[in-house]
Amino acid sequence: MSTWSHRRGQTSDPPLQEIGRHAQRLHNALQHVWYCSQHDSHHVNLRLDGRLKSSSTYSLSRSNELTLFTLTHAPTENADIWNKVEVCVPETPDTNPGPSMSARRARFTIGPATAPTTPTVVQEQTIRDLCATGAQPRASLSRIYLTSNNEIVQRSGVTQNLSTDSQHMRRVSFLSGPCFMSHSSEA
Amino acid sequence: MIGSLLTTKQSIILGSIVVSTVLQLSATSWLARTWSTEDLFFIKPSGAIDTDQAYVAVAYNLVARQVPDRRSSRNDGLLFVRLGVMLVEIWAQATIEDLRSRHPTLIDPSTSIGPWRDVATIREYLRLAGESMQPCFLKAINYCMEAFATGVADTEDPETHARMIKEALNPFDFELQYWSSSN
Numbered sequence: 001m002s003t004w005s006h007r008r009g010q011t012s013d014p015p016l017q018e019i020g021r022h023a024q025r026l027h028n029a030l031q032h033v034w035y036c037s038q039h040d041s042h043h044v045n046l047r048l049d050g051r052l053k054s055s056s057t058y059s060l061s062r063s064n065e066l067t068l069f070t071l072t073h074a075p076t077e078n079a080d081i082w083n084k085v086e087v088c089v090p091e092t093p094d095t096n097p098g099p100s101m102s103a104r105r106a107r108f109t110i111g112p113a114t115a116p117t118t119p120t121v122v123q124e125q126t127i128r129d130l131c132a133t134g135a136q137p138r139a140s141l142s143r144i145y146l147t148s149n150n151e152i153v154q155r156s157g158v159t160q161n162l163s164t165d166s167q168h169m170r171r172v173s174f175l176s177g178p179c180f181m182s183h184s185s186e187a
Numbered sequence: 188m189i190g191s192l193l194t195t196k197q198s199i200i201l202g203s204i205v206v207s208t209v210l211q212l213s214a215t216s217w218l219a220r221t222w223s224t225e226d227l228f229f230i231k232p233s234g235a236i237d238t239d240q241a242y243v244a245v246a247y248n249l250v251a252r253q254v255p256d257r258r259s260s261r262n263d264g265l266l267f268v269r270l271g272v273m274l275v276e277i278w279a280q281a282t283i284e285d286l287r288s289r290h291p292t293l294i295d296p297s298t299s300i301g302p303w304r305d306v307a308t309i310r311e312y313l314r315l316a317g318e319s320m321q322p323c324f325l326k327a328i329n330y331c332m333e334a335f336a337t338g339v340a341d342t343e344d345p346e347t348h349a350r351m352i353k354e355a356l357n358p359f360d361f362e363l364q365y366w367s368s369s370n
Contacts (some may be wrong), residue, residue, distance in 0.1 A: 024215040027245070034247050045228060045242035046217055050204040072230050072242065082230055 022068055022089050029150045036131040039075040046071055067089075068146075073085065073130060085130075086143045087152075124153040147179070193238070195321065196366045197327055200238040201277050202324060203359035208238055208243070209270050210351060213263070214343040222269055224276045263342050268302040270355075271309050271331035278316075279326045283308055290315075306332060310338045323358035330354035 023046075032040050047070040066089045072082035127144060130152070145153045193201065205227075212218050219226065226243055229236045272283050279286055287293050287308060293316075294305035309328060313320070330351070341347050 019211045020214050023212055023217055027216045030245075030247060042222060042247045043244060045230060045244045048204050048208045048227075048241045048243055049211075050200070050239075077244065077246070084230075166324040 019047050019068065025150050026069060026146055026152075027086060029146055030130075030150050031098055033130040033152050035128045036075075039131060042075055042131055043077045044071055044073045045078070075131060084142070088143060088145045089149070090145065123156045124154070127152045127154055193236075193277075197236075197363050198277055198280075199321060199323060199359055199366065201241065201276055202327065203356065203363065204238065204241055205270065205273055205277065206351070207361065209266065209342065210348060210356065212243075213266055218266075219246065222266070222273075224273050226283065227273075254334060261304075264338060265302055266342065267331045267334045268305050271328045271335070272305050274324055274328050274331070275309055275312055279312070279319060281329045286312065302335065306335065314342045321362060323362045326358040327355040 024071070030044060036042065068089050069087040070084065071087060072084045074082045124145070124147075128145075143154075145155060149151055209218070222243070228242045228244055229238075230242055231241050275286075276282055281289075283305060293308045293311045295304070295311065298304045298307045309332060313325065313328060334347075334351075342351075
């Protein structure tokens with residue numbers, strides 16, 4: 001996979017195709033992370049990212065991984081608490097050739113350039129119940145990874161730069177009521 | 188319910204996000220053929236909405252452990268009509284049904300059913316709104332209507348992508364840049 005930095009307006013924009021492909025992979029993978037005995041259904045919201053806007057160039061790269069999507073999920077659509085997770089897609093293809101026999105596996109990565117070059121052990125754990133994962137301390141669940149095997153995993157042993165604006169939120173629908181051609185002039 | 192009107196800038200941001208979303212996700216299961224503003228949600232802790240926090244929702248049913256494949260019933264022509272409707276609704280901040288009930292002139296009796304009913308309403312709305320509508324909305328909605336009417340709308344076609352970026356997305360970018368530079 002090449003670095004995703006392209007001029008806009010080209011007739012073959014790889015980012016659009018790649019984003020759509022990864023979004024479909026994520027949609028499919030999410031079907032297998034709800035082995036939850038407590039709820040009949042789970043509701044997932046995908047943040048709509050206007051990542052193509054406001055710039056003639058754009059890059060989706062962040063170090064060696066891409067944070068492509070943001071999700072919130074809850075057992076009910078009217079939940080007061082939504083768990084927010086970022087979904088990263090490794091920029092370089094996962095070399096693991098097939099589904100893992102074990103739910104756990106380890107990989108080695110080299111730390112940041114300013115740090116000593118001691119390899120860091122990164123543990124990956126396949127997520128089978130994202131709902132239960134949401135009950136864990138936030139630091140362990142705010143970032144998940146979509147592997148090339150279409151599995152959703154969480155990693156330990158990596159420093160996470162977490163956002164904190166999740167949890168107590170309500171999902172509200174659009175449109176407040178009928179009006180016609182009237183707009184607030186506030187910028 | 189948002190509870191307060193969007194500012195013009197917020198409407199432009201949301202319009203841009205919706206067009207961008209169609210470009211990114213129209214070929215995926217995340218968007219239904221009948222995707223509408225009613226499928227748009229904002230996750231907010233309190234206070235005014237943040238247009239950067241717009242979401243589309245999917246329910247995963249544990250019995251089947253899957254959701255219906257929305258792509259199987261995808262029709263790009265209808266998708267463009269829906270996009271045009273959404274942009275009108277975002278601008279007007281009312282559903283198309285609300286607009287029709289308030290303004291019967293938006294109903295064309297000769298096109299009572301199907302997407303052409305929405306097309307007729309949109310065209311009449313554009314005529315009435317005239318210059319009060321931000322040019323980016325006008326351009327994007329007109330592009331959607333043209334794409335539907337000419338039958339060339341295929342969101343998986345790179346040429347359609349490029350044209351959609353030029354005709355429907357770039358106008359929003361241009362006006363957002365204007366808002367950024369003027370404030």
